[in-house]
Amino acid sequence: MPDIALRAENLERRFGGLRAVAGVSLDVRRGEIHAVIGPNGAGKSTLINLLSGDLAVTAGDILLDGRSLRRLGPDRRGRLGIGRAYQKTTIFGASSAFENARLAVQARAGRPLALWPRRRAEQATDGLAEAALAAAGLAARGGIRADRLSHGEQRQLEIAMVVAGGAHVLLLDEPLAGMGTEEARTITALIRSLKAGRAVLLVEHDMDAVFALADRLTVMADGRVIASGSPQEVRRDQHVRTAYLGHGDPG
Numbered sequence: 001m002p003d004i005a006l007r008a009e010n011l012e013r014r015f016g017g018l019r020a021v022a023g024v025s026l027d028v029r030r031g032e033i034h035a036v037i038g039p040n041g042a043g044k045s046t047l048i049n050l051l052s053g054d055l056a057v058t059a060g061d062i063l064l065d066g067r068s069l070r071r072l073g074p075d076r077r078g079r080l081g082i083g084r085a086y087q088k089t090t091i092f093g094a095s096s097a098f099e100n101a102r103l104a105v106q107a108r109a110g111r112p113l114a115l116w117p118r119r120r121a122e123q124a125t126d127g128l129a130e131a132a133l134a135a136a137g138l139a140a141r142g143g144i145r146a147d148r149l150s151h152g153e154q155r156q157l158e159i160a161m162v163v164a165g166g167a168h169v170l171l172l173d174e175p176l177a178g179m180g181t182e183e184a185r186t187i188t189a190l191i192r193s194l195k196a197g198r199a200v201l202l203v204e205h206d207m208d209a210v211f212a213l214a215d216r217l218t219v220m221a222d223g224r225v226i227a228s229g230s231p232q233e234v235r236r237d238q239h240v241r242t243a244y245l246g247h248g249d250p251g
């Protein structure tokens with residue numbers, strides 16, 4: 001049986017007369033990176049917003065391990081294990097990278113850790129924060145003020161915070177946007193390392209990264225899925241080549 005963590009069923013979102021997402025179904029399995037690609041305006045960001053709970057669905061459903069999330073807001077979804085890396089909006093610039101990671105652990109921990117003896121709770125929180133920083137390649141940068149980190153490191157920190165928050169489903173919206181080659185390589189390796197034990201949904205315009213990372217690819221255009229399958233299958237799909245990738249080889 002496929003190990004489906006997150007499922008979108010006939011998802012739809014209208015903005016007035018526009019169907020930005022028009023009946024999208026897809027699965028994200030544990031241990032896999034499922035990339036969603038498509039031209040500008042295809043509905044990719046809207047889809048991520050529907051999955052995270054930042055936007056309400058017009059129709060359809062979202063299932064996390066079989067449980068409907070449709071009526072839950074982003075905070076509830078976060079506590080159930082859906083983590084979204086927002087572009088810098090969650091980082092406190094004046095706090096250190098470590099303190100940011102620590103806050104993310106505390107936000108997840110809530111009551112359970114609060115019931116522990118104070119010293120033990122603090123040690124556990126620190127340990128989880130350090131582990132998350134290490135997982136994001138920032139083990140040596142914990143003491144640096146977040147606003148002094150490079151652009152790429154700040155993106156690493158956002159990912160560390162999602163990991164620190166205990167997410168097992170990760171929603172990544174253009175994690176490579178605005179990155180230089182070296183930074184993109186670091187983040188690509190980081191994303192690859194995250195899929196062990198987690199389900200990753202990745203929206204990304206960098207096709208080199210997409211084809212390097214994706215285990216499964218869904219192509220959207222005009223709010224609909226026009227193709228879905230392995231990267232090799234999608235690459236061969238004539239409809240996709242015409243609609244999006246152009247006639248040339250995508251890379």
Ligand SMILES: Nc1ncnc2c1ncn2[C@@H]1O[C@H](COP(=O)(O)OP(=O)(O)OP(=O)(O)O)[C@@H](O)[C@H]1O
Nearest residue numbers: 015018019020038039040041042043044045046047
């Ligand atoms: N809040 C909104 N109100 C009205 N229309 C919206 C809103 N958000 C998105 N849209 C429209 O929905 C469609 C899909 O937009 P969306 O941002 O999801 O596409 P996208 O695939 O993420 O594009 P890009 O690759 O440029 O980020 C577009 O036509 C967009 O103008």
